[in-house]
Amino acid sequence: MLFGKLRILRSHGRQYIPNLDKVTLTEEFRGFPMLTITDDKSDLERAAAVCPTRAITTSPLTLDMGKCLFCGECQRIAPKNIRFTNEHRLAATRREDLIVMAGQTKPCFTKDAVRPEIAKYFGKTLQLREVSAGGDASVEMELNATGNVNFDFGRYGVGFTASPRHADGLVLTGPISENMAEALDICYNSIAEPKILVVCGSEAISGGLYADSPAVDRTFLDKYHVDLWLPGAPTHPLCFIDGITKLRK
Amino acid sequence: MEMFYRTNNTASAVAIADIPVVEYEALYNDLKERMTDARYHVAHYFATEAEAGLKFYMILLDDKTGEVLITSFVPDYYAEGLASLTAVHQQFHPFEREIFELYAVPFDGHPWLKPLRFSFDRRDKESTMESYPFYAIEGEELHEVNVGPIHAGIIEPGAFRFICDGEQVLHLEIALGYQHRGVESEMVRNNNRLRQTLITESIAGDTAVGHATAYAELVEKLAGTDIGDDLKRERLVAIELERIAMHLADTGALATDIGFQLYQVACEALRTVVINTTQAWCGNRFGKSVIRPCGSNFPLTEEKIATIRKNIADVRRRYNEVREDILEAQTLLVRFEQCGLVSTQEMTTIGGVGQAARASGLKRDIRATHPSGFYAGAFNHTPVMRTDGDVMSRLATRMDEVLQSADYIESVLADYKPSEHIAAPDYNAPLKADALSFSLVEGWRGEICHVALTNAEGNIAKYKVKDPSVHNWLGLAIAVRTEGISDFPINNKSFNLSYCGHDL
Numbered sequence: 001m002l003f004g005k006l007r008i009l010r011s012h013g014r015q016y017i018p019n020l021d022k023v024t025l026t027e028e029f030r031g032f033p034m035l036t037i038t039d040d041k042s043d044l045e046r047a048a049a050v051c052p053t054r055a056i057t058t059s060p061l062t063l064d065m066g067k068c069l070f071c072g073e074c075q076r077i078a079p080k081n082i083r084f085t086n087e088h089r090l091a092a093t094r095r096e097d098l099i100v101m102a103g104q105t106k107p108c109f110t111k112d113a114v115r116p117e118i119a120k121y122f123g124k125t126l127q128l129r130e131v132s133a134g135g136d137a138s139v140e141m142e143l144n145a146t147g148n149v150n151f152d153f154g155r156y157g158v159g160f161t162a163s164p165r166h167a168d169g170l171v172l173t174g175p176i177s178e179n180m181a182e183a184l185d186i187c188y189n190s191i192a193e194p195k196i197l198v199v200c201g202s203e204a205i206s207g208g209l210y211a212d213s214p215a216v217d218r219t220f221l222d223k224y225h226v227d228l229w230l231p232g233a234p235t236h237p238l239c240f241i242d243g244i245t246k247l248r249k
Numbered sequence: 250m251e252m253f254y255r256t257n258n259t260a261s262a263v264a265i266a267d268i269p270v271v272e273y274e275a276l277y278n279d280l281k282e283r284m285t286d287a288r289y290h291v292a293h294y295f296a297t298e299a300e301a302g303l304k305f306y307m308i309l310l311d312d313k314t315g316e317v318l319i320t321s322f323v324p325d326y327y328a329e330g331l332a333s334l335t336a337v338h339q340q341f342h343p344f345e346r347e348i349f350e351l352y353a354v355p356f357d358g359h360p361w362l363k364p365l366r367f368s369f370d371r372r373d374k375e376s377t378m379e380s381y382p383f384y385a386i387e388g389e390e391l392h393e394v395n396v397g398p399i400h401a402g403i404i405e406p407g408a409f410r411f412i413c414d415g416e417q418v419l420h421l422e423i424a425l426g427y428q429h430r431g432v433e434s435e436m437v438r439n440n441n442r443l444r445q446t447l448i449t450e451s452i453a454g455d456t457a458v459g460h461a462t463a464y465a466e467l468v469e470k471l472a473g474t475d476i477g478d479d480l481k482r483e484r485l486v487a488i489e490l491e492r493i494a495m496h497l498a499d500t501g502a503l504a505t506d507i508g509f510q511l512y513q514v515a516c517e518a519l520r521t522v523v524i525n526t527t528q529a530w531c532g533n534r535f536g537k538s539v540i541r542p543c544g545s546n547f548p549l550t551e552e553k554i555a556t557i558r559k560n561i562a563d564v565r566r567r568y569n570e571v572r573e574d575i576l577e578a579q580t581l582l583v584r585f586e587q588c589g590l591v592s593t594q595e596m597t598t599i600g601g602v603g604q605a606a607r608a609s610g611l612k613r614d615i616r617a618t619h620p621s622g623f624y625a626g627a628f629n630h631t632p633v634m635r636t637d638g639d640v641m642s643r644l645a646t647r648m649d650e651v652l653q654s655a656d657y658i659e660s661v662l663a664d665y666k667p668s669e670h671i672a673a674p675d676y677n678a679p680l681k682a683d684a685l686s687f688s689l690v691e692g693w694r695g696e697i698c699h700v701a702l703t704n705a706e707g708n709i710a711k712y713k714v715k716d717p718s719v720h721n722w723l724g725l726a727i728a729v730r731t732e733g734i735s736d737f738p739i740n741n742k743s744f745n746l747s748y749c750g751h752d753l
Contacts, residue, residue, distance in 0.1 A: 138454025
């Protein structure tokens with residue numbers, strides 16, 4: 001019995017990532033897209049036409065990471081114009097900062113848009129309530145992973161809590177199904193001020209594939225101030241960790 | 250007249266004109282008898298708007314012969330009403346409930362025609378999540394416990410209503426629909442097949458590979474595309490990687506729920522290795538983008554083959570250490586054994602599928618009974634079986650399946666060299682017109698079934714999705730009867746069913 005457990009521990013070894021800020025993801029990972037303008041726009045126009053969430057505009061050339069599902073198909077059609085890098089630090093404090101312009105070399109995190117009380121109240125500890133409103137379970141599993149033995153975000157005082165009464169903020173995932181809209185609103189309003197609102201995943205940010213679906217109700221986002229936007233399908237745990245860390249500094 | 254069109258899971262799409270249109274009464278009488286034999290179960294049953302009223306389609310599976318039986322009927326239901334099949338065979342309940350919800354078809358004799366998911370296009374808009382008609386029992390000794398829709402963890406929403414006598418659960422009813430996003434209607438919003446592929450990847454994000462494979466196979470049957478053995482082999486690797494990752498996640502989750510941290514952290518770390526392997530293959534930890542219709546954007550390279558083999562061998566070895574220790578861990582066994590029993594008979598009655606059915610001694614596994622892709626060739630799959638039907642059996646099937654899937658991946662990659670025969674995806678291949686195409690895929694939860702109907706232009710006009718959870722949610726409700734309510738979490742994790750896959 002004891003020998004078996006020691007064997008597991010020996011094989012388990014050290015699992016936590018010592019410095020979460022120094023991780024570089026695999027080359028295949030599709031993160032921040034770099035955009036290049038060319039004279040011939042035919043490839044780009046085909047890519048924009050096929051984009052399932054209409055995330056690309058051709059004039060001017062932009063790509064909205066809040067809509068993008070990072071499938072990479074546009075890069076295959078228009079490799080001269082669009083190249084996804086493996087940069088996973090995609091967090092933004094303003095919705096418009098998720099729209100990538102041609103020539104832009106890195107994501108745009110506008111520190112000035114962060115409310116000063118966030119660092120004051122949540123700099124040392126931050127407990128969040130997650131609400132899935134039509135999320136497909138992948139974003140939710142990645143949020144769970146932020147606290148796992150590898151990422152161990154808890155070491156910086158950030159975690160998830162069951163009751164909104166114990167929470168300092170809400171993390172929303174999913175395109176906001178109509179059937180969850182009321183529960184989401186009740187949950188958000190059960191959290192005491194001051195609080196933050198984090199919108200996690202491209203489907204939550206823009207509705208994604210369900211942006212035009214009659215089964216979603218996105219009025220929640222018209223009513224409340226969003227502090228952090230985190231793109232991805234799903235959002236990578238390190239994108240979440242990076243965004244929350246910057247927000248609290 | 251023949252009652253069914255008989256085909257299998259590798260044949261091409263069926264011309265709608267070839268599917269018999271039968272009298273409902275004759276079909277009802279046939280099924281009343283036929284479905285008493287456990288070799289048959291219903292894989293899909295739905296209605297669609299036709300020229301005059303509704304047309305119904307039903308797909309049955311014969312586990313003994315590997316046949317797929319398809320039939321249809323066009324009832325004059327306003328005049329007569331339809332006799333409920335649920336009343337004689339419970340496995341029809343989610344399908345009849347859906348048809349009732351969408352089209353107000355009254356099934357005579359159905360025990361309780363409740364809404365299934367409160368879809369936006371339901372007929373009765375007065376019926377809402379808030380007015381869900383929960384079953385109730387009167388009694389001074391009894392109390393109700395309501396959980397949800399928002400749960401304690403980072404997990405999808407659903408409402409669970411327990412009726413308890415003290416700590417003991419007498420009855421559990423699960424009300425779903427909170428996750429409804431309109432998947433099936435979005436699938437036919439336009440003909441962009443890249444968009445359709447991505448929607449199927451989001452039906453249940455933890456089964457992205459399973460559902461995308463179901464879509465790809467369905468489209469390939471309509472297009473008449475043979476993707477070749479190499480791509481079939483690579484798809485097998487992708488779906489078995491997904492199975493390993495999720496079974497590891499659930500082993501860890503079960504350990505978490507009894508406070509057994511050693512197994513929890515070991516499984517978390519192992520799952521990370523597996524999903525990072527998938528990410529190194531296709532850029533996404535959940536395998537989104539690895540499956541595409543008629544081809545692949547990510548044919549395996551020599552380097553990737555080596556990475557997968559090395560990592561999976563390592564995970565297999567380390568997981569087996571955890572598995573062997575679990576089998577001797579008395580404090581774990583005392584919680585999991587003889588808890589949450591679902592008998593073979595009950596599983597058969599509800600039409601259970603997948604890993605949960607196999608844990609209850611019901612051999613349902615599409616890879617064995619209705620194989621497609623690489624499973625359909627010389628590949629020989631033997632389902633992992635248990636007979637006790639308790640939490641431990643459901644864990645034990647997962648544990649053995651992790652080892653089995655790891656062995657499968659090694660066996661198909663051991664002598665495999667990067668292929669020159671894998672095409673790029675094709676999103677524009679012409680599809681057979683006026684046809685019905687279905688696909689059956691054994692995802693890690695069980696049987697995924699997609700069905701599409703094409704119109705005269707060869708465009709997909711109707712798309713129906715069935716996640717295995719649709720069958721198995723009732724299994725969870727049955728499992729917790731007479732158990733202590735504190736055993737609900739381990740029962741829930743032992744099934745780990747999909748909310749979004751059910752709600753669509």
